[in-house]
Amino acid sequence: MRVELLCTGDELVTGLITDTNSTYLEARLFDLGVKVERVVLVGDVRPDITQALLEASSRAEVVVVSGGLGPTADDFTLECAAAAAGVPFEEDARVLGWLQERYAARGLPINPSALRMARIPRGSEPVRNLVGSAPLVILTLGRCRLFFLPGVPREFRALLDGEVLPRIQAELEARPGRVFRAFRLLRTVGLPESEMDLAVAPLASSHPRVVFGFRTHAPENHLKLMAEAPSQTEADGALAAAEVDCRRVLGARVFGADGDEYAPVLLDVLGRAGATLATAESCTGGLIAQWLTAVAGASTVFVGGAVVYSEKMKSAWVGVPPEILERHSAVSSQTAIAMAEGARAACGTTYGLSVTGYAGPGGGTPEDPVGTVYCALAGPDLVTRCERMSFPGDRERVRLFAASHTLEMLRQHLLSAARP
Secondary structure (H helix, E strand, O other): OOEEEEEEOHHHHOOOOOOOHHHHHHHHHHOOOOOEEEEEEEOOOHHHHHHHHHHHHHHOOEEEEEOOOOOOOOOOHHHHHHHHHOOOEEEOHHHHHHHHHHHHHOOOOOOHHHHHHHEEEOOOEEEOOOOOOOOEEEEEEOOEEEEEEOOOHHHHHHHHHHHHHHHHHHHHHHOOOOOEEEEEEEEEEOOOHHHHHHHHHHHHHHOOOEEEEEEEEOOEEEEEEEEEEOOHHHHHHHHHHHHHHHHHHHHHHEEEEOOOOHHHHHHHHHHHOOOOEEEEEOOOOOHHHHHHHOOOOHHHOEEEEEEOOOHHHHHHHHOOOHHHHHHHOOOOHHHHHHHHHHHHHHHOOOEEEEEEEOOOOOOOOOOOOOOEEEEEEEEOOEEEEEEEEEOOOOHHHHHHHHHHHHHHHHHHHHHHHHOO
8 A cells, every 4th residue: 555645834844843743654554564655745835735635646545634724824735635636615514513513612602714624625524523623534536545634743643543544454454465464663772773783684584574674763763573474373473583583682772662661661660679769960951850750650769850950059959079079070970970879868769860961062171072971870789880971963962862871771770680
């Protein structure tokens, strides 16, 4: 099945916002064994959208269209669809009823602009949007089915998962000579994509039914495994065998699979160890604490964290001796160690983590240039460890990788401690 994605909107082609709908669609279709063949971005120009719809529908069996369904004057994607199909663009009684119900439930009068969303191409199929106003609209052009979805990511994802993907999956399953597929996404941190490729490359010949792929989602790198076979049982078996071998060569760098997220996995490891954690952050500005506290129930193991951005607060809040700061500076292994030990002592936790460094663009020294970060781990029966890392990139990337590496120090220690 050939699938294409067409995203509309001036905000996408001018860089005002980032297109996240295409990456979400690509990942969800991968789960069905379908690769998106082409992604096209088009600005708010009527002839361009109409032409893009005609071209995409001539190539693909399915086209997912994102954006331009709202109530404003620049929302005219469906008008272009009607022009491409050569049919009238008219008000649909079903959609009008949905809009009236939605506005009434919110205690708002429906206005003329909102009524624009009740107009769709004649002969198309509207599907109610349960999380927004503009409906999903399905239109057939020749042998191609086009799915028109709102561009708002929350609405796009809800309609894609609830309505579009089930239709695509049903069509795939109904095709004769169907190939059965099974999928796994192995998620790693601290392992460069090139090293992952080298590690698993020798496995490919032993698993001819499995396609190996790679994806970077900083600070993580993912290994994608897709098995194909004449039956689901064979596909599942081929995938399971490949996953065992991949986990063997990648080892503890694999923190989870498929939908596993890093912070919940780490908190679970902490919980199973009966341990608690406190943090002291400087250059990351609370990013570690933010990741952990985004997980419901984190308070059972994460006691708290301090953002000790200035030297004064490093001493006042986590007890870094002033003489260490004076002698070694705020960005040093000595300061990182004192921060980790101070956070642990102040909060009475099993472990203390700290991070300090130069995130840029200013700062740094000849010995410790911008991108240098010191990460420390303090704990029971453990000589406080400190690692000096150098992360290339801009301020955001340095902070991101510094926070990730600091947490990974703790996860790897916990895994090692749990081994017999």
